[in-house]
Amino acid sequence: MGPNIHFTHRTLVEKCKKGHRNAQYELYTLYVDAMYNIGYRMLGNKEDAEDIVQESFVRAFKNLETFNYDSTFGAWLKRIVINSSINHLKAKRIPIVPLEAHEFHLTEEEMVVDTEIDIQKVKKGIAELPMGYKQIINLYLIEGYDHIEIGAVLGISPSTSKSQYHRAKKKLITIIKTL
Numbered sequence: 678m679g680p681n682i683h684f685t686h687r688t689l690v691e692k693c694k695k696g697h698r699n700a701q702y703e704l705y706t707l708y709v710d711a712m713y714n715i716g717y718r719m720l721g722n723k724e725d726a727e728d729i730v731q732e733s734f735v736r737a738f739k740n741l742e743t744f745n746y747d748s749t750f751g752a753w754l755k756r757i758v759i760n761s762s763i764n765h766l767k768a769k770r771i772p773i774v775p776l777e778a779h780e781f782h783l784t785e786e787e788m789v790v791d792t793e794i795d796i797q798k799v800k801k802g803i804a805e806l807p808m809g810y811k812q813i814i815n816l817y818l819i820e821g822y823d824h825i826e827i828g829a830v831l832g833i834s835p836s837t838s839k840s841q842y843h844r845a846k847k848k849l850i851t852i853i854k855t856l
Contacts, residue, residue, distance in 0.1 A: 721804065737753070737754050759830060814842070
């Protein structure tokens with residue numbers, strides 16, 4: 678995965694900007710599975726994830742002129758998929774979990790999760806979380822967004838993102854213990 682990969686993708690992006698259909702298809706093929714996985718994690722629904730990914734590629738190709746290599750093409754496309762997923766959830770009126778008056782601050786003991794817990798249990802646990810919690814966990818733990826980015830994407834403050842994440846993590850630990 679050296680610099681050649683980036684060079685290849687840059688070449689493909691430049692060809693796409695000139696309207697080369699084959700280059701568009703190649704870029705699509707390179708990224709469709711990863712983008713579907715992100716959409717599916719965000720939406721929890723196969724059909725919705727497929728729709729969002731198609732819509733995201735259409736949007737990406739339409740706005741390719743604005744892509745100026747500040748990030749990798751994959752990171753740029755991922756942001757489009759995540760934003761589209763969140764807009765889809767908002768349109769379906771799936772609420773972001775409201776904050777209570779106090780924030781949760783987990784103690785060290787509560788944060789320690791048994792290292793024997795296999796990844797399948799974690800995935801099952803995430804699947805059982807309410808949608809608002811699931812979004813925060815996916816964005817922070819799985820997609821690697823920080824709380825400032827999550828705040829910008831979800832339209833909440835970074836401190837709200839942090840406290841929701843702590844609540845989501847606490848709930849996730851509770852769920853995993855029952856599995």
